[in-house]
Amino acid sequence: xxxxxxxxxxxxxxPMLLVDEMEVDADGVCHAKYLVKENEYFCSxxxxxxxxxxxxxxxxxxxxxxxxxxxxxxxGKTTLYTGIDKVRFxxxxxxxxxxxxTARLLARKGPMVFCQAxxxxxxxxxxxGELSFALV
Numbered sequence: 140x141x142x143x144x145x146x147x148x149x150x151x152x153x154p155m156l157l158v159d160e161m162e163v164d165a166d167g168v169c170h171a172k173y174l175v176k177e178n179e180y181f182c183s184x185x186x187x188x189x190x191x192x193x194x195x196x197x198x199x200x201x202x203x204x205x206x207x208x209x210x211x212x213x214x215g216k217t218t219l220y221t222g223i224d225k226v227r228f229x230x231x232x233x234x235x236x237x238x239x240x241t242a243r244l245l246a247r248k249g250p251m252v253f254c255q256a257x258x259x260x261x262x263x264x265x266x267x268g269e270l271s272f273a274l275v
Contacts, residue, residue: 148210149203150217154180157200158240161207169242171204177234192232197266198223201256204240205270209252216274221251226268236260250274 142159149156161171175182175192182190206218232238242256250273258266 145207148213149206150213151203155199156203157196158203158207161204163208167208167244169204169208169240171207171240171242173200173238173240175232175234175236175238179234182234190234192234192236194226194228194266197228197232197238197258198226198268198270200238201240201242201258201266201268202270202272205242205244205252205254205256206272208242208244208254209247209274213274218252218272219275220270221273222269222271224269224271226266228266230260230263230265232258232260232265238265245269 140161145158157173158171159173161169163169181193181196185191185193202220206213239259240256242254245253245255251271253271255269257264
């Protein structure tokens with residue numbers, strides 16, 4: 140799916156739509172991509188002269204990718220974070236980097252969704268963690 144197709148499922152819009160494309164493979168694993176643009180608002184002050192994507196934004200990129208694992212169920216609903224666990228940051232993400240996200244569904248309990256995700260740049264692990272959200 141491209142960015143326009145993703146808008147049918149994700150409620151986010153620019154500048155907070157942080158997935159450019161995605162596909163779910165036969166094993167139910169989401170593979171998503173996001174190109175960090177040179178003029179991202181969240182990098183301009185983090186840090187001047189040495190822009191780095193904030194960790195919370197990396198988590199948001201992973202969270203949006205996770206939401207697409209249940210895309211059929213999210214239309215007309217809002218995905219609200221309920222937990223961010225076991226998150227680790229291994230390497231910085233900078234403007235111009237292509238983020239490649241792998242997300243897996245761990246469990247579902249009613250409106251609750253539990254996932255695991257990794258964000259990589261050029262094959263290098265930058266961020267990983269477990270994320271949960273509610274469909275409301």
